[in-house]
Amino acid sequence: MRGLFTLKIMKTKLCFATNNAHKLEEIQAILGNSFELISLAETGCKEELPETGNTLEANSLQKAQYLYDHSQVNCFADDSGLEVYALGGEPGVDSAHYAGPQRSHADNVNLLLKNLADKIDRSAQFRTVITLIQDGEINQFEGSIKGQIIDELKGSKGFGYDPVFVPDGYETTFAEMSLEEKGKISHRARAFAKLVKFLG
């Protein structure tokens, strides 16, 4: 074994505060090999993370802080929402349960269109806030994309408010775009790009 060294690359462990395997896989691919992402379940955290804040910033911080305090693992959490200007920023932090606790995407979109029926200003933005906690140090990263809410549903891809959101500079809704196309410009992609840059 003379002169032969085994180079062991230590991967940095980071927990992503989600139990959504698809989200975890997607972000692992973005972060690459030097980070090992672990899920909430792998930290032994079985409870629902608290989300009682009034802003995306507060909610993502609350989730990350709860996880960090309970698992002592470096981690990050994300929170996203749709902010509509004519509705004073609603549904915002309430995007997932805008029309009620059943969290139905269809009901949420219908309520949004109803509330916007007499509004001329249809401008809106999707926004994501990520909170990273590493050895107790907190950093937040934001990504957003501006667009218009149209008055009918178009497209069948994506989820949530995608069928009524047309990003500025485009003619199609998020729900008419491929995952790849949406992934180049989305609020989530932009926030994660900042996280990745920070992590180096």
Ligand code: IMP
């Ligand atoms: P989450 O924080 O990523 O779980 O997003 C909360 C809610 O915001 C979702 O349930 C959707 O209603 C809405 N939302 C967030 N991102 C998107 C998106 O990319 N397209 C459509 N709706 C979204």
